[in-house]
Amino acid sequence: MINSLEQLRSRLRMRHLQLLFVVSEQGSLRKTAQIMALTQPAVTKALHELENLVGEALFTRTHQGLLPNKLGEAAIRYAQLVFADLSGLHEEMSALQSGNLGTLRLGAMGSLAGDLLPRALAQLTRRHPKLNITVVIDTSDVLLQALSLDQLDLVVARVAQGRPTDELNFEEFDEELIQIVARTGHPLQHSTGLNLETLARYPWIVQSQPAPLREIYQQIFRQAQLQAPASQLETASTMLTVALLQQTDMITLMPLSLVEYYSKLGVLAALPVAVSARLMPFGLISRKGRIPTAAMEVVKAELRVQAGLEGQGVITSD
Secondary structure, X not given: OOOOHHHXXXXXXHHHHHHHHHHHHHOOHHHHHHHHOOOHHHHHHHHHHHHHHHOOXXXXXXXXXXXXXXXXXXXXXXXHHHHHXXXXXXXXXXXXXXXXXXXXXXXXXXXXXXXXXXXXXXXXXXXXXXXXXXXXXXXXXXXHHHHHOOOOOEEEEOOOOOOOOOOEEEEEXXXXXXXXXXXXXXXXXXXXXXXXXXXXXXXXXXXXXXXXXXXXXXXXXXXXXXXXXXXXXXXXXXXXXXXXXXXXXXXXXXXXXXXXXXXXXXXXXXXXXXXXXXXXXXXXXXXXXXXXXXXXXXHHHHHHHHOOOOOOOOOEOO
């Protein structure tokens, strides 16, 4: 049985977390002992001490080395978070000492790359020249996984239905409207009486499962009682999608913010067929329990301004 929280708080030491961290990376007691400058018996003793402190075994001993069980995987994950936060603390203190705001690792969905995100980044660069920002563009599920591992500080994305949110703070920004798009000058661009049955005769670009746009794509044809287009090309890359649309008569679904961006550039055009479905709301997401840095506060404030939510409170999963 797992020991009480009071026991963990009073007896758990940084060396225990360091042991978990190193063992998880090395997978053997011998290599762990070398890195921690200890004898192998001392590492074995420390590991037994940690398991006694927890009240359960954390690893399975095999001929290939140590393999964490489910409890061990959970303990390792939190040890990794502690060391990631420690690294962030050192980086922030060094930055503050030199007069900088530090570094912020921001994750965002690709649909934000044409509007909200560049506006916010442009303002942040102008107002805070000593703030360093690293931006990662990916799908929401990938970004949330990186956030949970403390590889990102903030994420602007959506939380899929059914995903646990007890470790997340979520501040809703907006819903995303969806449009059917093709290249400017597509044969169907100015068609009257256009419908899905006609569109189904053309090849489509679709996102990979379990992307929300893929679900909407399947939904609109199912509701219209039509077979999905026979010709499909599957990709999660916005850049590849746009390039393919420009060079072919292919069709795809795209969030309104991206459609407006590429329409202004004269690259894409919305086709005159309405899509009633909407993507789930997206918003600003951070890890619950993470103490915000000065850089995080500055970036959060600017993102709220650009989303039109200046002065509104944060909605959490509490």
